Amino acid sequence: MNPQAGALTRPGGLAPYAASDTGSRGRRHAEAPPACRSEFQRDRDRIIHAAAFRRLEYKTQVFVNHEGDLFRTRLTHSIEVAQIARSIARALQLNEDLTEAIALAHDLGHTPFGHAGQDALNACMSEYGGFEHNLQSLRVVDELEEKYADFPGLNLTFETREGILKHCSPKKAAELGEVAERFLLGKQPSLEAQLTNLADEIAYNSHDVDDGLRSELIDTRQLEEVPLFHQQYREVRERYPRLAQRRVIHEVVRRLINCQVIDLVQTSQARLQQQRPADLEEVRNHSSPLIGFSETMRDRNRELKRFLRRHLYRHYRVHRMTAKAARVIRELFTAFFEDPHLLPDEARHKAEALRHRDGLHGQARAVADYIAGMTDRYAIKEHGRIYNPGELT
Ligand code: MG
Numbered sequence: 018m019n020p021q022a023g024a025l026t027r028p029g030g031l032a033p034y035a036a037s038d039t040g041s042r043g044r045r046h047a048e049a050p051p052a053c054r055s056e057f058q059r060d061r062d063r064i065i066h067a068a069a070f071r072r073l074e075y076k077t078q079v080f081v082n083h084e085g086d087l088f089r090t091r092l093t094h095s096i097e098v099a100q101i102a103r104s105i106a107r108a109l110q111l112n113e114d115l116t117e118a119i120a121l122a123h124d125l126g127h128t129p130f131g132h133a134g135q136d137a138l139n140a141c142m143s144e145y146g147g148f149e150h151n152l153q154s155l156r157v158v159d160e161l162e163e164k165y166a167d168f169p170g171l172n173l174t175f176e177t178r179e180g181i182l183k184h185c186s187p188k189k190a191a192e193l194g195e196v197a198e199r200f201l202l203g204k205q206p207s208l209e210a211q212l213t214n215l216a217d218e219i220a221y222n223s224h225d226v227d228d229g230l231r232s233e234l235i236d237t238r239q240l241e242e243v244p245l246f247h248q249q250y251r252e253v254r255e256r257y258p259r260l261a262q263r264r265v266i267h268e269v270v271r272r273l274i275n276c277q278v279i280d281l282v283q284t285s286q287a288r289l290q291q292q293r294p295a296d297l298e299e300v301r302n303h304s305s306p307l308i309g310f311s312e313t314m315r316d317r318n319r320e321l322k323r324f325l326r327r328h329l330y331r332h333y334r335v336h337r338m339t340a341k342a343a344r345v346i347r348e349l350f351t352a353f354f355e356d357p358h359l360l361p362d363e364a365r366h367k368a369e370a371l372r373h374r375d376g377l378h379g380q381a382r383a384v385a386d387y388i389a390g391m392t393d394r395y396a397i398k399e400h401g402r403i404y405n406p407g408e409l410t
Contacts, residue, residue: 030110031110031111031112032109032110032111032289033294033295033296034208034289034294034295034296034297034299034300035110035111035112035208035209035297036057036111036112036115036176036207036208036209036297037112037297038050038055038056038057040296040297041056041174041175041176042174042175042176042195043174043175044172044173044174044175045159045168045172046167046168046172048167048172055114056174057112057114057115057117057118057174057176057177058114060114060115060118060171060173060174060177061114061117061118061121063164063171063172063173064118064121064122064125064158064171064173065121066164067125067157067158067162067164067171068162068164069125069126069157069161069162069390070092070095070121070122070125072390072391072392073090073091073092073095073124073125073127074090074091074092074392075090075392075393075394075395076090076091076092076127076128076129076130076131076392076393077090077091077129077130077131077134077342077393078090078091078094078131078221078224078225078228089224089228091124091127094124094220094221094224095120095121095123095124096121097220097224098120098123098213098216098217098220099116099117099120099121101216101219101220101274101278102116102117102119102120102212102213102216102217103116103117103120104278105212105215105216105278105281105282105285106209106212108282108286109208109212109282109285109286109289109308111208111209111212112207112209115174115176115177115180115207115209116209116212116213118173118177118180119177119180119181119209119210119213120213120216120217122154122158122173122177122180122181123154123180123181123183123213123217124150124154125153125154125157125158125181126150126151126152126153126154126155126156126157126389127150127153127154127389128148128150128153128346128388128389128391129342129345129346129388129391129392129393129395129396130338130339130342130343130345130346130393130396131339131342132339133338133339133340133342133343133346134342134343134346134396135148135149135150136343137342137343137344137346137347137350138346138350138385138388138389140347141346141347141350141351141354141381141385142350142381142382142385144381145377145378145381145382145385146378146381146382148385148389149189150389151181151182151183151184151185152182152185152189153386153389154181154182155178155181155182155193155196156386157170158170158171158173158177158178158181159171159173159178161386161390175195175196176207176209176210178196179196179199179206179207179210180206180207180209180210180213182196182197183210183214184200185197185200186200187200187201199301203304204301204302205300205301205302205303205305205306205307206301207297207300207301208285208297208300208307208308211306211307211308211309212281212285212308215281215308215309215310218318219274219277219278219281220274222273222277222318222321222322222325223270223273223274223277224270225325225329226240226246226269226270226273226321226325227266227267227270229325229328229329230266234328234329234332234334234335235328235329235332237250237262237266239324239328240324242324243320243321243324244317244320245273245276245317245318245320245321246269246273246321249269249272249273249276250265250269252272253265253268253269253272276314277310277314277318280310280311280314281308281309281310281314283311284309284310284311284314285307285308285309288307288308288309289307292307294307342393345396345397345400346388346396348400348403348404349388349396349399349400349403350384350385350388352403352404353368353384353387353388354380354381354384357369357372357380357384359403360384360387364383364387367383367386367387368380368383368384368387370383371383
C-alpha cells in the first residue's frame with residue numbers, strides 16, 4: 018500500500034506528513050539525543066518501565082480484576098490498542114514508534130474500577146478542579162512518575178504528550194499551556210495521535226463483545242440485532258457450519274477488528290491522497306481530522322456502541338459491581354481528604370506539600386493522585402483497612 022503515490026518518502030519509509038525525530042518539538046527538560054534508538058522509541062521504553070504501566074495489569078476495563086482471569090485488563094487492552102495502532106501506522110507510512118508510545122500510555126491515568134471509578138472520583142473532586150482520566154494520564158507522565166534523577170515524570174516528547182491528551186476543556190487547556198493549545202486554536206494533533214484514538218475504539222468495541230459473550234451477560238442472539246456483528250457472524254456460520262461456538266466467536270471478533278482496520282486505512286488513505294498535506298504542520302492546521310472511518314463504518318460502530326451500552330455496561334450485574342466500586346472510591350476519598358494522617362507516609366508528605374502550595378485544592382489533588390494510582394484490589398484492601406474494624410492496618 019502506498020498512501021501518497023508520487024509524493025517523496027522520507028528515510029525509514031515515513032510519509033512526509035508523519036511525525037519524525039527531526040521535526041519533534043522536543044522535551045520539556047532538554048536531554049542529549051538517544052544513542053541507538055529514536056526519540057519516540059525512547060518514549061515508548063520509558064512508558065513500559067513506568068510503575069503506572071505495570072499497575073494497568075490489575076485495573077479494570079469493564080469487569081473487576083478478580084472476576085476472572087480471561088477478561089481484559091487495562092494492560093491487555095493497551096497492548097491490543099498498540100497492536101492495532103501500529104498496523105494502521107505502518108499501512109499509512111506513519112511513525113510506528115510514536116503510535117506505540119501513545120497507545121501504551123493512553124490509559125495510564127485510569128482509576129481503579131474503570132469508568133465507574135473515574136466518575137466517582139470526579140464527583141469527589143467537583144469543587145477542586147475535577148478528575149478526568151485523560152488529563153491524569155498526562156499528569157502521570159509529566160509529574161507523578163519518579164524514575165529519573167534530573168526531572169519529575171518521564172520527560173516525554175511533545176508529540177507523545179499531545180497524543181495522550183485526547184480531549185480537554187478550554188479552561189484546562191489554558192492552564193496546561195503548549196501541549197493543549199490546539200484545543201484553543203482549533204488545530205488537529207498528529208496523524209499518529211488521531212489513529213491511536215480510533216484504534217482504542219476498535220479495540221474496546223471488539224473485546225467488549227468478546228468479554229461480554231464470555232461472561233454470558235450478552236448472547237449472540239441479542240447481538241444479531243447489531244448489523245456489524247450480524248454480517249460477520251452469518252458469514253462465519255455459513256462458511257464453518259460445524260465449528261464450536263467458542264471458536265465461531267473468536268473468528269467473528271477477529272473479523273470485526275480486521276474489517277474496521279481495513280475501512281480506517283482505506284478511508285484515511287483516500288483522504289490523505291486527496292488533501293496531500295506537505296508536512297505535520299499542515300496536518301495540524303487542517304480543519305478536521307484526516308484519519309477516520311467511512312460514513313457507513315461510523316454508523317455501524319455507533320450501533321455497536323449503543324448495543325454495548327444498553328446490554329453490557331448497564332447490565333444489572335455490571336451495575337452492582339460499579340455501584341460497589343463507586344462507594345469504595347467515595348469513601349476512600351472522604352477518609353483521606355478529611356484526615357490526611359490516614360495516608361501512608363509518602364502520600365501524606367505529598368498531600369502536605371500540595372496543601373502548602375495550593376491549599377485545599379492541592380490536598381484534594383494529592384488524595385486523588387493516590388487513589389487514581391491504586392489497582393482494583395489495592396483499593397478494596399485499603400478500603401477494608403480504613404473502614405473494617407476487624408482488618409489489620
Ligand atoms: Mg483505552
